């Protein structure tokens with residue numbers, strides 16, 4: 346439990362000051378309830394024991410306790426609601442910031458975990474953060490009750506402490522099993538998200554073949570959900586059972602005090618009644634602490650998961666972006682060189698490299714090769730979406746140092762084969778409207794799409810049209826190297842021809858671009874300055890004259 350609290354307080358997402366403030370308020374509120382009980386005690390003692398002096402101020406004490414209780418509870422309830430929203434939103438924002446900064450590969454591997462954290466972990470951590478308030482105030486109330494019990498009768502207090510300690514001990518021992526079950530149940534959350542994602546991503550396939558969906562539902566989803574249900578139920582029932590055992594002990598204690606303590610310990614009746622009243626009051630905070638344990642433990646599991654996610658998403662050099670003035674540092678390059686670039690998906694897995702290549706400014710480089718040859722892997726390595734195992738980047742024959750390596754990413758504007766078209770020009774401060782309109786005309790989109798409020802009027806278009814807009818967005822980014830992965834594959838023959846024979850030369854000439862494109866359009870290989878072939882992870886460069894037979898009428902069919 347102590348560790349849970351330390352872990353919770355370590356997390357910057359949780360406003361510790363507010364939690365401490367509300368805990369103090371909760372203690373004041375609890376103390377007013379406690380004062381109420383002690384005044385009742387006094388009044389009862391007064392009425393049954395004539396030796397105790399009468400005091401007329403009790404009415405004011407009652408009123409005082411009630412007013413303090415009312416004010417603090419109202420303040421506390423409102424505060425706790427806004428605090429819970431704040432913690433919840435802070436955590437979501439924090440995870441999303443992490444996701445944005447995370448290296449691409451780590452992100453791909455942690456997708457299911459991210460969903461599980463955003464949907465499940467943030468809830469349990471939020472609940473536990475608020476539980477801390479009740480937890481602390483309950484502990485303070487328990488201590489206050491103990492002091493008052495000791496004041497009423499030291500011997501009865503000693504006996505009560507012994508029995509309460511046995512109850513707490515039993516509870517703690519038994520709850521270990523529940524903690525284990527909670528951990529197992531949380532593991533299932535990521536499996537659930539994995540299945541959920543495959544159903545959402547494969548919605549089209551499932552829609553035309555419902556049997557696919559039912560198979561996933563019956564063979565995978567139901568199993569995970571049912572197991573989760575059973576495990577969670579078992580864990581919480583176990584907690585409740587442990588709680589019951591402790592409560593029974595407590596009621597046994599009350600019964601003993603009421604029936605036997607008078608004769609055995611020779612205590613006066615007003616002390617016994619006062620003691621029983623305090624025990625009944627004490628039951629509230631004790632039950633609170635016990636019922637908070639499961640949510641605290643669940644939060645502990647969630648915190649562990651969240652911390653692991655953070656570590657998985659981070660890398661040695663955390664991607665915090667680079668300063669504005671550094672962004673264009675390499676934009677005026679004449680030669681961008683790759684030396685010994687090597688990357689592997691892991692031991693005994695596919696690898697590319699070592700690759701040596703000099704890319705000259707305004708080069709048009711086409712890369713082709715069979716399926717699975719490594720073209721996309723190579724491009725992702727050039728773009729630094731994947732960390733190199735080995736190799737260095739060079740700008741004009743100068744090696745790029747480790748601290749400048751993020752600047753390399755600033756050279757590229759990619760359009761991936763599985764591109765994503767954003768609905769706005771995100772990341773571009775001043776959109777050049779004239780330029781956008783010019784490109785809309787060049788890409789023959791001016792009749793379909795206009796620029797409205799600084800963004801495209803519509804992105805509800807065909808795949809080929811959306812790809813044209815994605816390329817326009819990349820061109821507006823104004824970065825020197827355009828990287829295209831099978832861009833023309835979705836274009837009709839007319840536009841494909843226009844793209845290779847008119848658009849590429851124009852953007853190279855008029856807009857000072859360098860182009861690296863993966864393409865299987867061999868009909869247009871003559872438009873490239875350089876043609877590279879990817880073969881089992883290595884790049885082979887053809888010389889122009891070697892290419893000529895490829896463009897002869899016979900080879901072109």
Ligand SMILES: Nc1ncnc2c1ncn2[C@@H]1O[C@H](COP(=O)(O)OP(=O)(O)OP(=O)(O)O)[C@@H](O)[C@H]1O
Pocket residue numbers: 690694695714715716717718719720721722723879
């Ligand atoms: N995430 C991954 N983890 C492990 N291996 C991978 C991963 N992605 C791809 N590979 C392997 O890398 C090899 C090259 O894949 P890549 O996508 O680079 O080929 P490609 O030349 O672009 O193929 P295509 O023309 O079919 O798009 C494949 O054989 C594949 O098995």
